[in-house]
Amino acid sequence: EHALLAFTLGVRQLIVAVNKMDTTKWSEDRFNEIIKETSTFIKKVGYNPKAVAFVPISGWHGDNMLEESSNMTWYKGWTKETKGGVVKGKTLLDAIDAIEPPVRPSDKPLRLPLQDVYKIGGIGTVPVGRVETGVIKAGMVVTFAPTNVTTEVKSVEMHHEQLEQGVPGDNVGFNVKNVSVKDIRRGNVASDSKNDPAKEAASFTAQVIILNHPGQIGAGYAPVLDCHTAHIACKFAELIEKIDRRTGKSIEDKPKFVKSGDAC
Numbered sequence: 001e002h003a004l005l006a007f008t009l010g011v012r013q014l015i016v017a018v019n020k021m022d023t024t025k026w027s028e029d030r031f032n033e034i035i036k037e038t039s040t041f042i043k044k045v046g047y048n049p050k051a052v053a054f055v056p057i058s059g060w061h062g063d064n065m066l067e068e069s070s071n072m073t074w075y076k077g078w079t080k081e082t083k084g085g086v087v088k089g090k091t092l093l094d095a096i097d098a099i100e101p102p103v104r105p106s107d108k109p110l111r112l113p114l115q116d117v118y119k120i121g122g123i124g125t126v127p128v129g130r131v132e133t134g135v136i137k138a139g140m141v142v143t144f145a146p147t148n149v150t151t152e153v154k155s156v157e158m159h160h161e162q163l164e165q166g167v168p169g170d171n172v173g174f175n176v177k178n179v180s181v182k183d184i185r186r187g188n189v190a191s192d193s194k195n196d197p198a199k200e201a202a203s204f205t206a207q208v209i210i211l212n213h214p215g216q217i218g219a220g221y222a223p224v225l226d227c228h229t230a231h232i233a234c235k236f237a238e239l240i241e242k243i244d245r246r247t248g249k250s251i252e253d254k255p256k257f258v259k260s261g262d263a264c
Contacts, residue, residue: 110134
């Protein structure tokens with residue numbers, strides 16, 4: 001379920017660390033057995049096992065964590081395929097270092113979902129959140145959706161240090177002019193007023209994977225939606241199509257119901 005959830009949320013790089021190798025007396029056969037079982041499973045989810053590093057480790061003893069283990073001389077290291085070619089390594093640290101950093105979408109319009117809003121004495125109102133796309137900097141005029149409150153950013157900080165600008169991945173706090181803590185709240189989205197500002201949506205088309213749900217789901221189903229930092233009730237107006245969750249291709253038009261394991 002964790003692998004399926006990771007793939008569904010867009011995580012495309014995976015490391016399989018096979019822990020507690022000391023409890024199997026450092027068995028090569030058991031390690032190969034786990035590789036085979038795990039490869040079959042993650043392939044069904046959508047991952048390519050050839051692009052995954054499998055590392056036998058012992059967290060308790062530290063084997064193959066930072067340095068090569070002397071207890072598993074049979075282990076010749078991991079190999080994985082990447083866009084840049086074949087990459088090899090021995091330890092878990094090597095595998096982590098071989099992860100390709102994601103492209104930070106700083107060229108897109110600003111989107112910053114608020115995690116919280118604070119009132120700080122002597123400073124004023126300080127919304128905080130993570131920059132998802134675009135950049136935020138002092139002097140920028142931002143609008144908060146869906147309330148349409150517009151204000152100027154006075155300063156941007158991260159970990160109590162002033163920043164010239166916040167970029168995707170940064171958890172920032174920013175001081176805003178003439179806005180009360182009552183005007184904005186967690187779940188609002190800050191965006192650049194002059195560059196495709198975020199707008200409220202009455203409805204949207206979503207791609208959904210049902211991981212685990214008792215019974216069937218049809219039109220009229222009313223779940224609670226967690227979207228970035230927002231938490232709100234919604235309703236399924238209609239089921240447009242059932243799709244293959246690995247390829248995204250349509251397999252049935254206008255299904256009456258979907259159930260656990262289906263995607264639509």
